[in-house]
Amino acid sequence: MDALTCITNRRSIRAFQDKPVPRDLLTEIITTACRSPSYKNSQPWQVMVVSGKKKQGLSEMMIELLDNGTPFCPDLPAPASWPETEQARIDRLISQRTTYTGMDLNDPAIITRARKANFSFYGAPHAIYLYQDSSLSPWSLFDLGLFAQTLMLVAQAKGIGTVPQAFVTDYAQQIKEYLAIPADKRLVLGISMGYPDQEDPANGLRTQRSPVEEIASFVE
Numbered sequence: 001m002d003a004l005t006c007i008t009n010r011r012s013i014r015a016f017q018d019k020p021v022p023r024d025l026l027t028e029i030i031t032t033a034c035r036s037p038s039y040k041n042s043q044p045w046q047v048m049v050v051s052g053k054k055k056q057g058l059s060e061m062m063i064e065l066l067d068n069g070t071p072f073c074p075d076l077p078a079p080a081s082w083p084e085t086e087q088a089r090i091d092r093l094i095s096q097r098t099t100y101t102g103m104d105l106n107d108p109a110i111i112t113r114a115r116k117a118n119f120s121f122y123g124a125p126h127a128i129y130l131y132q133d134s135s136l137s138p139w140s141l142f143d144l145g146l147f148a149q150t151l152m153l154v155a156q157a158k159g160i161g162t163v164p165q166a167f168v169t170d171y172a173q174q175i176k177e178y179l180a181i182p183a184d185k186r187l188v189l190g191i192s193m194g195y196p197d198q199e200d201p202a203n204g205l206r207t208q209r210s211p212v213e214e215i216a217s218f219v220e
C-alpha cells in the first residue's frame with residue numbers, strides 16, 4: 001500500500017474481529033513506528049501492549065470504577081472548553097454521528113454506553129498504551145503524537161485497524177497501578193488495535209474535514 005492511500009484510507013475502527021494480531025507483527029509495527037521524528041531524537045515514547053486476560057481485567061476494572069461513580073483522574077485533563085472554530089467542528093462530528101447512528105448522543109444513558117464501549121476497547125484484541133516521563137516538556141507530548149500517528153499508519157499498511165482513545169486514560173492512576181507503570185509516568189493515550197470487522201456499521205462512518213482554505217494560507 002502506498003503512503004497516500006494509507007493516509008487517505010485510515011479511519012478510526014470501532015469494531016474488531018475476534019482474532020489476535022501475531023506478536024511478531026505487533027513488534028514489527030512498533031519497531032517501524034519508532035522511525036518517527038522527535039525533538040533532538042529524544043524518542044520520548046514508551047509503549048505497553050495489553051492483551052488477553054490482562055486486557056479483560058483492565059476493562060472490568062474501568063467499568064466497575066465507572067459504575068461506582070469513581071471520579072476520573074486523567075494525567076492529561078480533558079479540555080473544559082474549546083475555541084469557537086474547533087467547537088464548531090466537534091458539533092459537526094456529533095451531528096454527523098447522530099444522523100449516522102440515529103442515537104441521541106447527549107442522552108446520559110448513551111454516553112455511559114459509549115464510555116463502556118471505550119473501556120472494552122471496542123472488542124479489540126489489543127490495547128496499546130502510550131506513556132512517557134511526566135517531567136518531559138510539551139514538545140515531548142507533540143513527539144508522542146507523531147509516534148501515535150505513525151503507529152496507526154503502519155498498522156493500516158498491514159491491514160490492521162486502530163482507534164486512538166483519550167477516554168481509556170480517564171482512570172490513569174488505577175490503570176498505572178494495574179499495569180505496574182510507575183506513578184511518575186504520564187499516561188497519554190490508549191490505542192485499540194486489531195483486524196477490523198468490515199461488516200460492522202460502526203466502521204462505516206467517514207468523518208469530514210474542513211476545506212483546505214480554512215486552515216492553510218500561502219504567502220509569497
Ligand SMILES: Cc1cc2nc3c(=O)[nH]c(=O)nc-3n(C[C@H](O)[C@H](O)[C@H](O)COP(=O)(O)O)c2cc1C
Nearest residue numbers: 010011012013093118163164165166167168189207
Ligand atoms: C487524541 C485523540 C483522542 C481520541 N479519543 C477518542 C476516544 O476516547 N474514543 C473514541 O472513540 N475516539 C477517540 N478519538 C478518535 C477521534 O474521534 C477521531 O480520530 C476523529 O473523529 C476523526 O475520525 P477518524 O479517525 O475516523 O478520521 C480520539 C482521537 C485523538 C487524536
